Amino acid sequence: MALIIRSKNNPDYRKRLLERLGVLTSPMKRHGIVVHASSVGEVIALKAYINGILNQYPNIPVTLTTFTPTGSAQVQKLFGVRVQHCYLPLDVWPCTWLFLRQLQPRVLVLMETEIWPNLIAQCANRGIPMQLINGRLSDKSMKSYQKLSWLISASLQKFSEIWTQSSENQSNFLALGANTSTTNISGNLKFDIQLTDDVNNKIAALNDSLHSSHPIWLVASTHEGDETLVLDSFKELKKLQPSLLMMLVPRHPERFEQVHRLCIEHGFAVAKRSNEDSVTDTTDIWLIDTLGELLACCGIADIVTMGGSFSAIGGHNPLEPALFKKPVIVGPNMKNFSFINQQMLNHHAIIQLDSAINTPMSAQLTQAVNLLLNDKDKQQLLGAAAYKVVQMNQGASQKTVDALDKFLS
Numbered sequence: 001m002a003l004i005i006r007s008k009n010n011p012d013y014r015k016r017l018l019e020r021l022g023v024l025t026s027p028m029k030r031h032g033i034v035v036h037a038s039s040v041g042e043v044i045a046l047k048a049y050i051n052g053i054l055n056q057y058p059n060i061p062v063t064l065t066t067f068t069p070t071g072s073a074q075v076q077k078l079f080g081v082r083v084q085h086c087y088l089p090l091d092v093w094p095c096t097w098l099f100l101r102q103l104q105p106r107v108l109v110l111m112e113t114e115i116w117p118n119l120i121a122q123c124a125n126r127g128i129p130m131q132l133i134n135g136r137l138s139d140k141s142m143k144s145y146q147k148l149s150w151l152i153s154a155s156l157q158k159f160s161e162i163w164t165q166s167s168e169n170q171s172n173f174l175a176l177g178a179n180t181s182t183t184n185i186s187g188n189l190k191f192d193i194q195l196t197d198d199v200n201n202k203i204a205a206l207n208d209s210l211h212s213s214h215p216i217w218l219v220a221s222t223h224e225g226d227e228t229l230v231l232d233s234f235k236e237l238k239k240l241q242p243s244l245l246m247m248l249v250p251r252h253p254e255r256f257e258q259v260h261r262l263c264i265e266h267g268f269a270v271a272k273r274s275n276e277d278s279v280t281d282t283t284d285i286w287l288i289d290t291l292g293e294l295l296a297c298c299g300i301a302d303i304v305t306m307g308g309s310f311s312a313i314g315g316h317n318p319l320e321p322a323l324f325k326k327p328v329i330v331g332p333n334m335k336n337f338s339f340i341n342q343q344m345l346n347h348h349a350i351i352q353l354d355s356a357i358n359t360p361m362s363a364q365l366t367q368a369v370n371l372l373l374n375d376k377d378k379q380q381l382l383g384a385a386a387y388k389v390v391q392m393n394q395g396a397s398q399k400t401v402d403a404l405d406k407f408l409s
Contacts, residue, residue, distance in 0.1 A: 015069070022089035022098030029084065032061030033404070034105040036088050039071040041317060042111055045134065047078055048192040052401035054082055057408060063103060070253065070291070077292050091116040100126060107407045112136045117155045124158040129407040132156075133400050134189045135164035137172040138335055145176055153177025160407070163400055166339045186403075187396030188339065193295075193323050202296035209273075212281045214245035215302050217369055218326075220294055221251040221316040222307035227259050229310055231266045233365040238284070240370050245279065247297055249288040251307060251316070256289035263287065298324050302379065303372050305329045308336075310353075310361060315341070318350060322386035327379045329353070329368050331361065343393065349385035 018025050033053060037043045043066060053062055064079065065088040066072050075085045089095035096119045108123050108130045110116070115132075123130050137145070145152045156162065156178040163186035164170040170185050217237075219230045227248070234246050250259045256274075263270045268284035271277035273293070279286050288297055298304055304321035308314065309331030317337060318328045322344070332355035334341040344350035351372075353364045372379050 016087060019087040020090055020095070022095035022102075024086055024099075024102050028063065028086070028103060029061035030102070030104045031106055032063055032084070032103070033057070033107050033109065033408075034063045034065065034103060035109040035111075036065045036067075036114055037071060037075075037111055038066060038114055039068040040074045042066075043071050043074040043078065044193075045190045045317075046111070048194065048397035049133070049189055049400055050079060050083065052397055053404070056401055057404070060106070060408065063105070073291060088116075088119075091118045093118060093122075096122050100128070107131065107404060109133055109404075113141065115152060115155050117151055120155045120158050129160040130158065131400075131403065132159050132162045133186065134396070135162050135169055135173055135183075137164075137169050137176070138338060139172070140335060142172050142175070149176060161403060163403065165396075168339065186399050187393060189396050189400065190317055190319055190337075190340065191390055191393040192395070192397040193319055193390070195323065199295050199299070202293055203299040206293070206296055206300050209271075209276065210279050210300070212243075212245070212279055212283065214243055214279070214281075214283075215241065215373055216245050216247055216300060217373075218247040218249070218297050218301035218304045218321070220249045220297065220304060220306055220321075222248065222259070223251055223311065223313050224255070225311055226307040227262050229362050230305065230307075230365065231263065231268070232362040233369070234268070234285075235266065236362075236366045237369055240366075241373055243281075244373070245283060245286060247286045247288060247301060249294055249297060249307075253289075253291065256287070260287055260289065295320050295323075298326055301326055303327050303329065303369055305365065305369070306331075309334050318344060318386070319390055322349070322383075322390050325380075325383035325387045327351070327372050327382035328386060329365065329372075331355075340389075343389050344386060347385050347389050349382060349389050351382070 037046050061084060063084040064075050065086055066075060067088055089099045100122055105128055108128055110132050112134050113136055153176055156176060162173055162178050162183040164173060165188040167185060170183055173183050174180060237244055250256055263285050269282055270285045270287055271279050271283045273288045273290045298321040304326050306316045306318050308316045314336035315330060315334035318330060321328050329351045331353050351368050
């Protein structure tokens with residue numbers, strides 16, 4: 001039912017339905033490593049980990065599954081034919097039985113809070129080792145899982161190993177019933193981001209479309225409601241900073257046209273990346289309505305605001321702009337990245353707006369962006385501190401790759 005609802009906005013959910021039922025429509029190698037990454041963000045976070053597996057175990061096939069079409073597209077962009085790819089089937093017995101029967105994996109690796117009870121039970125029955133990596137379980141999520149503790153605890157105890165992002169996450173998994181002896185801390189895979197030739201080439205391509213000397217404010221991974229807030233803020237900022245250019249990157253492709261219309265309705269001159277429009281001195285907003293260019297956008301921005309942090313969504317990864325030493329502004333809700341966000345706050349490496357004060361959120365955002373635009377030193381200090389946080393926390397990917405050896409040797 002959920003897939004049918006999603007397909008109304010994104011027809012790609014209607015494609016490859018046999019895979020959703022566990023039927024692999026193309027030949028795939030068996031007896032490999034199956035790694036599941038739900039969507040785009042998880043695929044990107046796994047980049048260093050998957051590359052590490054491919055380098056360390058070159059003769060073992062790797063199957064990287066996703067659940068969303070955008071995640072599927074990201075797999076193709078990042079890894080091409082170096083990995084096998086299909087959708088993870090629905091978590092019902094016939095579908096998961098077919099899936100496992102066809103692939104017969106040596107190891108199944110799930111990520112963060114991807115707990116699929118039926119799939120886990122079947123792997124346990126078949127004697128397939130399982131890891132949960134980059135484990136994340138917030139205090140708020142705990143309340144939901146505790147209502148199903150009879151099911152979740154049984155699933156967690158079937159994992160051969162659980163590797164968590166932090167001691168807080170480890171404590172939450174243990175409280176839900178995970179085994180003390182097999183639940184460890186690895187750190188967060190999302191810190192292990194790197195600049196590649198592909199990213200640098202995309203930065204060069206973006207710069208080729210810039211025919212102006214605008215200061216650039218990047219608003220990344222926006223959701224419904226975010227755009228209205230930032231457009232209201234942008235309207236005020238243009239009075240203070242007339243040459244300011246906003247780069248706007250909606251999170252979901254099916255919303256590109258809706259966001260474009262909204263920008264026009266607010267009276268702004270918009271250039272669309274998909275049309276290869278040039279950005280001139282008369283352009284107000286550069287709408288990045290393409291896939292796979294967000295990291296490169298961080299490379300050319302002066303200031304970055306992460307979407308999804310102004311609502312119940314819970315924010316998106318602030319480490320991508322941090323990799324480029326860019327100052328980052330986020331809204332009050334960063335629950336999806338609470339550990340990373342707290343690390344950055346502790347090191348004075350991020351600006352977080354406050355829902356508890358009386359000033360409207362759009363006005364707070366205007367004030368924060370304007371302050372940074374007028375203070376280059378503060379931009380550099382924030383960016384340098386953010387980059388330091390990235391460097392301090394790297395290494396989880398290789399540690400997690402090494403943990404596979406006991407199951408593959």
